[in-house]
Amino acid sequence: MTADFSIVPIGDAALLVAFAERLDAAVNARVVWVAEALRRAAPPGVRDVVPAFHSLAVYFDPLRTDHDRLTALLDVSAQSSRDAAVVAAPTRQVPVCYGGSYGPDLEAMAASTGLSEPEIVARHVAPVYRVFMIGFSPGFAYMGTVDPTIAVPRRPTPRVRVPVGSVGIAGSQTGIYPSETPGGWMLIGRTPVRPFQPMRPDPFLFRPGDAVQFVAIDADAYRRLSPPGGER
Amino acid sequence: MTGGVRVLRPGLLSTVQDLGRWGWQALGVSVAGPMDPRAHRVANALVGNPADAATIEITLVGPELLFEEERTVAVCGADFVVTVGDHLAAHSAAFRVPRGGHLRFGARAHGSRAYLAVEGGIAVEPVFGSRATHLPSRVGGYGGRPLSTGDRLPLGPAFGRARVTRRPPALDLPAGHARLRFVVAHDLDHFRPEALPCLQSDRYTLRTESDRMGYRLGGPPVRTLAMGTMLSQPSPLGAIQVPHDGQPIILMADRQTTGGYPTLGTVITADIGLAGQLSPGDTVAFAACTRQEALAAMIAQERALMAMS
Numbered sequence: 001m002t003a004d005f006s007i008v009p010i011g012d013a014a015l016l017v018a019f020a021e022r023l024d025a026a027v028n029a030r031v032v033w034v035a036e037a038l039r040r041a042a043p044p045g046v047r048d049v050v051p052a053f054h055s056l057a058v059y060f061d062p063l064r065t066d067h068d069r070l071t072a073l074l075d076v077s078a079q080s081s082r083d084a085a086v087v088a089a090p091t092r093q094v095p096v097c098y099g100g101s102y103g104p105d106l107e108a109m110a111a112s113t114g115l116s117e118p119e120i121v122a123r124h125v126a127p128v129y130r131v132f133m134i135g136f137s138p139g140f141a142y143m144g145t146v147d148p149t150i151a152v153p154r155r156p157t158p159r160v161r162v163p164v165g166s167v168g169i170a171g172s173q174t175g176i177y178p179s180e181t182p183g184g185w186m187l188i189g190r191t192p193v194r195p196f197q198p199m200r201p202d203p204f205l206f207r208p209g210d211a212v213q214f215v216a217i218d219a220d221a222y223r224r225l226s227p228p229g230g231e232r
Numbered sequence: 233m234t235g236g237v238r239v240l241r242p243g244l245l246s247t248v249q250d251l252g253r254w255g256w257q258a259l260g261v262s263v264a265g266p267m268d269p270r271a272h273r274v275a276n277a278l279v280g281n282p283a284d285a286a287t288i289e290i291t292l293v294g295p296e297l298l299f300e301e302e303r304t305v306a307v308c309g310a311d312f313v314v315t316v317g318d319h320l321a322a323h324s325a326a327f328r329v330p331r332g333g334h335l336r337f338g339a340r341a342h343g344s345r346a347y348l349a350v351e352g353g354i355a356v357e358p359v360f361g362s363r364a365t366h367l368p369s370r371v372g373g374y375g376g377r378p379l380s381t382g383d384r385l386p387l388g389p390a391f392g393r394a395r396v397t398r399r400p401p402a403l404d405l406p407a408g409h410a411r412l413r414f415v416v417a418h419d420l421d422h423f424r425p426e427a428l429p430c431l432q433s434d435r436y437t438l439r440t441e442s443d444r445m446g447y448r449l450g451g452p453p454v455r456t457l458a459m460g461t462m463l464s465q466p467s468p469l470g471a472i473q474v475p476h477d478g479q480p481i482i483l484m485a486d487r488q489t490t491g492g493y494p495t496l497g498t499v500i501t502a503d504i505g506l507a508g509q510l511s512p513g514d515t516v517a518f519a520a521c522t523r524q525e526a527l528a529a530m531i532a533q534e535r536a537l538m539a540m541s
Binding site: 006008022047049056062198 | 254255257258261263369415417418419466497500523526
């Protein structure tokens with residue numbers, strides 16, 4: 001059987017396993033599967049396993065790692081990941097207050113898409129999204145796939161500071177800013193939910209493969225649900 | 233209660249660093265760690281600390297520190313003039329700072345980053361198993377930020393272990409320029425065929441926006457192919473990424489876990505420390521090498537570092 005993936009070195013201390021380059025739950029399920037298999041196997045010298053959309057990196061200490069054996073292990077895992085099913089994870093509901101000062105780009109999105117603000121919101125809350133990967137900053141979950149009619153590109157110039165909890169769209173992806181960072185995503189609302197809180201027993205709300213659905217709430221409910229001092 | 237180190241002047245950018253926050257990148261947590269891991273390790277070895285003890289990374293302009301108790305310390309990396317009170321301290325050697333002693337960093341000729349190791353290590357609370365400061369996400373180190381006047385750094389228990397007397401290996405420091413070897417990326421689909429020769433044809437200059445996250449270079453533009461947006465992929469230390477403007481970026485210690493630019497290659501592990509000693513205005517030249525050559529260079533460097541511990 002011909003391999004439908006590649007295993008290549010990136011530099012002298014990492015290997016990259018890559019499947020077909022597309023935003024696809026089935027491809028991503030294989031990535032998550034191989035990452036889990038590798039974490040369980042915990043081969044000596046491996047320092048980190050980093051799954052992304054269609055690829056994962058394995059970082060290792062070259063002086064403590066048998067490169068060929070690690071490659072073989074990845075090859076077997078990637079082969080058998082063909083059977084990895086897209087697991088139906090329990091859906092986590094995330095409340096969002098859309099528009100106004102919480103979603104400063106919603107108005108511009110209405111103008112560019114020709115849809116009304118309530119229509120955009122309705123299309124954003126309709127799907128159950130998959131968390132494809134976590135990256136960019138601690139706990140930042142890249143979710144998809146956004147309805148094509150509201151899949152607007154990033155802002156031409158990123159904002160210097162995006163408030164924590166901001167919910168944005170970038171093409172077919174949507175996500176929540178877990179901390180105040182610079183950011184270029186189109187902001188449509190804000191959630192009182194905190195995807196990353198270092199002091200929480202489990203600081204991270206999301207894992208790759210999770211299922212998420214947004215629920216529209218009004219400003220009163222947003223304030224009621226907000227953590228104390230949560231605007232930081 | 234153990235004494236600490238008080239910051240009288242912080243210097244330009246002084247941060248607590250250990251060997252980095254490995255194992256959490258899957259959740260978006262960056263590795264961070266020292267820009268010159270060689271100098272960090274040698275400084276620790278000189279005072280008898282394990283390699284992963286936290287040191288202070290000192291950048292371009294050094295701090296003034298007050299020691300609340302006597303400790304053995306060592307400074308490695310950039311060749312700052314270091315004084316204890318009125319006395320000149322040796323570079324790359326262990327020395328004692330008395331209780332109440334002032335440690336001052338002065339002028340510097342080569343390199344941009346020095347590492348101050350203190351016997352017992354800097355004992356800030358670990359976050360996700362590491363004391364390294366990641367500045368962009370404000371995770372780890374001293375409140376996730378650079379040191380500031382009035383900070384008090386806790387120290388680990390002093391052990392008074394016999395300190396290393398063997399000569400530490402001489403670490404290469406760039407004099408305004410460094411030659412960096414890199415392993416060529418496997419997949420160059422996003423580049424024009426002349427991209428690889430172009431990267432190696434001339435020197436690139438570190439632009440002022442360069443920092444612990446990455447070195448933004450200026451030089452002959454490396455031509456990429458317009459192939460639409462790429463899906464983000466994991467980004468290793470030393471990755472040479474090329475945005476649409478063709479000006480390469482070398483990803484350094486504070487890099488994000490993933491990135492969406494095409495990668496032409498990755499600087500070899502053995503040359504990362506040398507790269508970490510560069511500062512804006514310095515130049516780099518790139519030279520492709522094989523993975524086998526990269527490993528040989530790493531083993532040679534490791535032998536030199538191991539010989540003293």
